[in-house]
Amino acid sequence: GDAFLASLDPATGDLADTRTLGTPEAHERGTDVVPLAQGGYAVLLEVRRTVDVTLEAGDAIVALAAEGTIASSRLAGHPISAGIRAQALRLVDDGEGLVLTGRRTAFGPNFFYLHRLAADLSPAPTRTLVPFFNVADVAPAPAGGTLLYGEANGEVGERGTVLLHLDGELGITLQRRYATQNQVFPSGAIARGDGGLLLALGAMRDDDARVFEGVNRVDAGDGEGLLCEGGGYEGFHTAIDKQVTSLAWAPAIAALSLAAEPVTAVTQPLKRSTITECAMQDDLVFRDGFGT
Numbered sequence: 001g002d003a004f005l006a007s008l009d010p011a012t013g014d015l016a017d018t019r020t021l022g023t024p025e026a027h028e029r030g031t032d033v034v035p036l037a038q039g040g041y042a043v044l045l046e047v048r049r050t051v052d053v054t055l056e057a058g059d060a061i062v063a064l065a066a067e068g069t070i071a072s073s074r075l076a077g078h079p080i081s082a083g084i085r086a087q088a089l090r091l092v093d094d095g096e097g098l099v100l101t102g103r104r105t106a107f108g109p110n111f112f113y114l115h116r117l118a119a120d121l122s123p124a125p126t127r128t129l130v131p132f133f134n135v136a137d138v139a140p141a142p143a144g145g146t147l148l149y150g151e152a153n154g155e156v157g158e159r160g161t162v163l164l165h166l167d168g169e170l171g172i173t174l175q176r177r178y179a180t181q182n183q184v185f186p187s188g189a190i191a192r193g194d195g196g197l198l199l200a201l202g203a204m205r206d207d208d209a210r211v212f213e214g215v216n217r218v219d220a221g222d223g224e225g226l227l228c229e230g231g232g233y234e235g236f237h238t239a240i241d242k243q244v245t246s247l248a249w250a251p252a253i254a255a256l257s258l259a260a261e262p263v264t265a266v267t268q269p270l271k272r273s274t275i276t277e278c279a280m281q282d283d284l285v286f287r288d289g290f291g292t
Helices: none
Strands: 003-008 015-022 026-035 041-051 054-064 070-078 085-093 098-105 111-116 127-131 134-140 146-151 161-166 172-178 187-193 196-204 211-219 239-241 252-255
Touching: 003 026, 003 041, 015 026, 015 041, 026 085, 041 085, 041 098, 054 085, 054 098, 085 134, 098 134, 111 146, 146 187, 161 196, 172 211
Parallel strands: 134 187
Antiparallel strands: 003 015, 015 252, 026 041, 041 054, 054 070, 085 098, 098 111, 111 127, 127 239, 134 146, 146 161, 161 172, 187 196, 196 211
């Protein structure tokens, strides 16, 4: 499979300039795209290919010129073996340039990784790893750096979700933990606005197997919960991955014809229910609102 590129008219939803991006001998999957200051776009792809019966995985960065042609392409490999999957997730502008982020999953410890890109989008010679961290979302911090939101270290029995801040050197400067109920790889998002952050979480409650969406409003500077109290956390540490390899990769763009058909969307209300818990460990902050 190839990555899929298209321009979208936000007013009508119509697609334009539909194209594929990839190579015949590999599987490419597009994961993120961000505009470049000098014009054009940076596109992030997950690449998987077989070379001499050996599976190779890589994070591909393609610079697209304003007219849509390929200006440059880079591919950084991962040291993988059977049972290990590298998955590129997001490109983040942390105020000092672009940072490529993703996860490596395995039959064993999971790793979140960050990879600094140079001005020409070439990957740095090393990656930064956050072992045991299952990420829900990644976002640029309002004052610079990178925000990570995901589950606490469930692989060693920790519960809840954690907000991390990493500086321009990709070092952890903040960890805050919140009392949420979730399973491995929860869905979630970080939203900025009104001087704070909204940490949204879609997860599964252990007691009755209900899926729920929760939102926690926190201070953008120190991560302190404005509705539910958070606690300091020291469960995560970074490590350096020096096994970064450069793989030959020369993708091409090809035109793609698509037939677009209108669809009718049907909506219906969902029943809302209150999660009557806002606790960190054994410290119950409130139940059913601030009055009790």
